[in-house]
Amino acid sequence: MIIGGACVAASTGQTLDVVSPIDGQTIADLPNASEEDVHAAVAASRSAFDNGVWARMAPAARKRVLLTWADLIEKHALELAVLGVRDNGTELSMALKAEPMSAANTIRYYAEAIDKIYGEIAPTDPSTLALIHKEPVGVVGAIVPWNFPLMITAWKIAPALAVGNSVVLKPSEVASLSVLRIVALALEAGLPEGVLNVVTGEGPIVGRALATSMDVDALVFTGSGRVGRKLMEYAAQSNLKRVFLELGGKSPHIVFDDTQDLDQAAQSVVAGIFRNSGQVCIAGSRLLVQDSIHDAFVDKIVALTQEMRVGDPLDMNTQIGAVSSAEHLERVLATLEGVESIETGGKPMLQETGGSYMQPTIVTDMSADDPLVRDEVFGPVLTVSRFTDEADAVTQANNNELGLASGVWTSNLGRAHRMISGLRAGVVHVNTYGGADNTVPLGGFKQSGNGHDKSLHAIDKFINKKTAWIKL
Ligand code: NAD
Secondary structure: OEEOOEEOOOOOOOEEEEEOOOOOOEEEEEEOOOHHHHHHHHHHHHHHHHOOOOOOOOHHHHHHHHHHHHHHHHHOHHHHHHHHHHHHOOOHHHHHHHHHHHHHHHHHHHHHHHHHOOOEEEOOOOOEEEEEEEEEOOEEEEEOOOOOHHHHHHHHHHHHHHOOOEEEEEOOOOOOHHHHHHHHHHHHOOOOOOOEEEOOOOHHHHHHHHHHOOOOOEEEEEOOHHHHHHHHHHHHHOOOOEEEEEOOOOOEEEEOOOOOOHHHHHHHHHHHHHHHHHOOOOOOOEEEEEHHHHHHHHHHHHHHHHOOOEOOOOOOOOOEOOOOOHHHHHHHHHOOOOOOOEEEOOOEEOHHHOOOEEOOEEEEOOOOOOHHHHOOOOOOEEEEEEEOOHHHHHHHHHOOOEEOEEEEEOOOHHHHHHHHHHOOOOEEEEOOOOOOOOOOOEOOEEOOEOOOEOOHHHHHHHEEEEEEEEEO
């Protein structure tokens, strides 16, 4: 772990085994931090914040450090991607772009924004001057998941650091290795000691200690709704720190019979659920197909799915890598117990490797309130349902407690706009799926969360607005 600029073990000496889902081998051990270690990391962050070594550094100088850090991440991209893939099983072809390169570009985006953020002068009575200062909130806790550890870490910590905060970062116990490495690279780039600390270990101990700390000012989180709920409780039980949650999804992908290119739609549907073994927050896991084309479209996606190459994620030809851990594979398989209408897949595979692999799976004819259709599986499982018309599509799509992303295929422009306004989801894709750019916010509606990552809007989470009244 890195606390106060030093590379340290857990104070108790405890470790966790890091088991690769590629072959079930133990590849490293990880410090299993205690509450005391978290307190030490928070204290290091607080001290770095209070002494102003980063918070009061000229914005242009902070920018130079962050740009150097991004360059170092890019220089080490292959090493970082391989480290992450050995840890969490994402296919390397995707991880190279989506992990180190995405993280480097996110850090650059916020580095470049630093010296373009202005305060305000309020239009008050001319006898007073009212200034609105934007100040960093102080110490930010960031808790991240295992599915895209570098990309999501950068979404959280790049805007936080850019505006002068100090950070304590807690990666998932299932994917900490590449995150530890980029924090070491931040020090190499010149980030002052104590500004960015990373503690590894178990969520209920390390994450909880961070969330209940009286000295953490804001908490940003990506992960499950189950843990997100707890974090709000922890904040209420401690110092009412602000809590921003990016949670799961059960995103509807809707195909109308007027779609211009059904082959392209089928490819997008399949990629939109099965990349990274379905372990993608915005995965289009609920397919809704208009009655008139339902059977033919299911035939298309089943054929495409059966052609997908599942295997060693370090092979650049692999299209679907490993499920992140043996325990997670078991959880995903359990969601299919008793399900009869499996069109393809449904079974573990490549067991002789010792790794955790699963056939991409398509299930039809489930009722709308079946847990498989209702709840996030976070694995390579797609459910398919039918709809009659636009109104039915919107009703079925919105019939879920989650509202992260959605997709619509149609050649009717009016219908596309009506669907964009009717769908209760933070992201609506039209005739495409899974687009991403640092300039565009990502955040969920309903129980998919209450914050936004990415874009300049994300900076608001890490700023206090201070008003100053001056009598003239
Ligand atoms: P998770 O909620 O199990 O764990 C996330 C993090 O929380 C980990 O670092 C974990 O150690 C920590 N944690 C666990 N218990 C804790 C506790 N009691 N107190 C504090 N911290 C605790 O999620 P996961 O399995 O790592 O990730 C998968 C989930 O993340 C899915 O639901 C997925 O949809 C979601 N996700 C959302 C987005 C988004 O942008 N909305 C992006 C990626 C993933």
